[in-house]
Amino acid sequence: AQRVTQPEKLLSVFKGAPVELKCNYSYSGSPELFWYVQYSRQRLQLLLRHISRESIKGFTADLNKGETSFHLKKPFAQEEDSAMYYCALSQGGGGNKLTFGTGTQLKVEL
Amino acid sequence: GAVVSQHPSWVICKSGTSVKIECRSLDFQATTMFWYRQFPKQSLMLMATSNEGSKATYEQGVEKDKFLINHASLTLSTLTVTSAHPEDSSFYICSATRLAGGLYNEQFFGPGTRLTVL
Numbered sequence: 089a090q091r092v093t094q095p096e097k098l099l100s101v102f103k104g105a106p107v108e109l110k111c112n113y114s115y116s117g118s119p120e121l122f123w124y125v126q127y128s129r130q131r132l133q134l135l136l137r138h139i140s141r142e143s144i145k146g147f148t149a150d151l152n153k154g155e156t157s158f159h160l161k162k163p164f165a166q167e168e169d170s171a172m173y174y175c176a177l178s179q180g181g182g183g184n185k186l187t188f189g190t191g192t193q194l195k196v197e198l
Numbered sequence: 199g200a201v202v203s204q205h206p207s208w209v210i211c212k213s214g215t216s217v218k219i220e221c222r223s224l225d226f227q228a229t230t231m232f233w234y235r236q237f238p239k240q241s242l243m244l245m246a247t248s249n250e251g252s253k254a255t256y257e258q259g260v261e262k263d264k265f266l267i268n269h270a271s272l273t274l275s276t277l278t279v280t281s282a283h284p285e286d287s288s289f290y291i292c293s294a295t296r297l298a299g300g301l302y303n304e305q306f307f308g309p310g311t312r313l314t315v316l
Contacts, residue, residue, distance in 0.1 A: 131202075132242075132291070132307040174241065185232060186305065190241040 090115040092177050094189035101165050102197050109160040109192045111149075111175030119177045121151055121158040122186070126172040135160075135173070145169070165196045200226055202294050204308035211282055212316055219277045219311045221292030227272035228294035232305065233265075236289040248275045282315040289313075 091114045101107055113119060123135040136144045138151040138158060149160045158175060175189040201224040211217050221231055230249050234242040246267050248254040254267035264286075266278040275294075279286050289312050293305040 131309045132293075134304055185244050185247055186242075187244070188241045 090119065090177050090179070090187045092175050092187055092189035094173075094175055094192050096192045097190070098193045098195065100195045100197060103167055104164050107160075107162045107165045107169065107194065107196075109173050109175075109194065111158045111160065111189060113156050113158065113175075113177050115156075115177060115179075117179060119179065121149070122176045122178065123147070123149055123158075123160050124174040124176055124188075126174070128171070132174070165194075167196050167198060170194055170196045200296065200304075200306045202292065202306045202308040204290075204292055204311050206311060207309065208312040208314075210314045210316065213283050214281055216278055216280045217282055217313060219279075219290055219292075219313075221275045221277070221294070221308055223273045223294045223306070226294075226296050228275075228296065229272070230295045231269060231275040232293045233267060233275075233277050234291040234293070236291060236310070238289075242291060245277075279313065282313070284315045287313055287315045 093112045095110055121138045124132050125135045126132045136142055147160055147162045149158050151158050172191050172193050174191045176186040178184045178186050203222045203224055205220045209217055232247055233245045235245050236242045244257050245260045246254045246256045248267050248269040250269045250272050256262045264280055269275040289310050291308060291310040293307045295305055
C-alpha cells in the first residue's frame with residue numbers, strides 16, 4: 089500500500105529565508121508525486137507535479153527515487169507563501185486516486 | 199476554468215437523519231469525481247471514486263450503505279450520509295477530473311462541506 093509522510097506539522101521561517109517542506113513516500117511501483125496548497129479559507133489547489141518539472145511561484149520539487157522523497161523547496165520565502173501544503177501520491181496520472189500526506193503548515197514571519 | 203462547487207457549504211443535522219451533499223463541475227465535464235473526508239488537523243482521506251453512470255468504488259473501511267454516492271451526469275455527483283451520527287461529523291471534500299485531460303488528468307477540488315451531526 090502506498091503511504092506519504094510529511095514529518096513536520098508546522099514549519100515557521102522568516103521572510104527571505106529558504107524553505108524546505110519534506111515529503112517521503114512508500115510505493116512499490118512508479119509513483120506520480122504532487123504538491124497541493126491550501127491558502128487560508130480557500131480550497132485545495134495543485135501547486136506542482138513532478139512529471140512537469142516546473143517551478144511554480146518559485147517552488148520546485150525533485151523526485152528522488154533513491155531516497156523516496158519529493159521535498160518542496162523555495163530559496164526565499166514570501167509572506168504570501170504561508171499556507172497548508174500537502175504532498176500527494178498517485179499510482180499513475182493525476183486522475184487516479186490520490187494518497188495525501190498529513191500536511192505541513194508553513195508560516196512565514198516578517 | 200475548471201471550477202468545482204459544493205452545496206451546501208455547511209450543514210447541521212440531528213442524529214438519525216440523512217444529509218445530501220452535491221458536487222458540481224461548473225465549466226467542464228468530469229469523467230471522475232472523488233469524495234474525501236477530512237477530520238480536524240488531519241489529512242484528506244479518500245472515501246470513494248465515482249464515475250458517471252456506474253457504481254462508485256469505495257475505499258476499504260468506508261461503508262457504502264452509509265455513504266451513498268450517485269454520479270448521474272458528467273457534472274454532478276452527490277454524497278448522501280444516511281442515518282447520520284455524531285461520529286460522521288467532518289469536512290467532506292469532492293474533486294473532479296476533466297473529460298479531456300490529455301496525458302494528465304488534474305483533480306480540481308471543491309471548497310468542502312462542513313457536516314455537524316448533533
